[in-house]
Amino acid sequence: MTQDELKALVGQAALDYVVPGSIVGVGTGSTVNCFIDALAGMKDRIAGAVSSSEKSSERLRAHGIRVLDSNTVERLPVYIDGADEIDHRGNMVKGGGAALTREKIVADLAERFICIADESKLVDTLGKFPLPVEVIPMAATQIARRFKKHGGDAVLRAGVVTDNGCHILDVRGLSITDPAGMEAEVSQWPGVVTVGIFARHKASVCLLGTAQGVKTLTF
Numbered sequence: 001m002t003q004d005e006l007k008a009l010v011g012q013a014a015l016d017y018v019v020p021g022s023i024v025g026v027g028t029g030s031t032v033n034c035f036i037d038a039l040a041g042m043k044d045r046i047a048g049a050v051s052s053s054e055k056s057s058e059r060l061r062a063h064g065i066r067v068l069d070s071n072t073v074e075r076l077p078v079y080i081d082g083a084d085e086i087d088h089r090g091n092m093v094k095g096g097g098a099a100l101t102r103e104k105i106v107a108d109l110a111e112r113f114i115c116i117a118d119e120s121k122l123v124d125t126l127g128k129f130p131l132p133v134e135v136i137p138m139a140a141t142q143i144a145r146r147f148k149k150h151g152g153d154a155v156l157r158a159g160v161v162t163d164n165g166c167h168i169l170d171v172r173g174l175s176i177t178d179p180a181g182m183e184a185e186v187s188q189w190p191g192v193v194t195v196g197i198f199a200r201h202k203a204s205v206c207l208l209g210t211a212q213g214v215k216t217l218t219f
């Protein structure tokens, strides 16, 4: 199966986790696009969606799915999103699509994070995928210097301005052996909006697309 077929497979499988009548938390990325397209088939059985990016909102609306402002929602039963990497404990690196801040905000509203990913995303240790960090533009160089002390090489993602008007640093060369510790530390650096480590908001379930079908990992 191709990577796109695996993404379609897990996008479809995620429908089993959608609670009928509820508002669904929807992430961002090519795997989530497959989920949104599958969700269109049951749009009359959900109360709408809260989305983590303008791109996903557009796609949801194009399918006739109502997109709600996150400020009007108190709790979501599930948040369904992809990942750039996920480890065997459900910790993730996210932000390849530059939507990490809103992803963390919507994930924080949800009871459960359902991660959908193809098997190439499963790793023993996070950090091979360059770690995305959303930053206030004036702090970018300062934050890059801090990463250097941790052995990380931070590069500004060229031409990218996030939905929040900020910039993205991609940090190479990290071995994230303590995801929760690193998330907590980097989150406190002045100018960091969001670090793309999802340890506090790790996955409850990962639907992993494999050549043998969908493998369900629970954490």
Ligand SMILES: O=C(CO)[C@H](O)[C@H](O)COP(=O)(O)O
Pocket (backbone or CB within 6 Å): 027, 028, 029, 030, 031, 032, 081, 082, 083, 084, 093, 094, 095, 096, 097, 098, 099, 100, 103
């Ligand atoms: O974090 C994300 C966007 O900010 C995505 O979930 C992540 O980049 C995975 O994307 P894809 O499904 O296209 O591989």
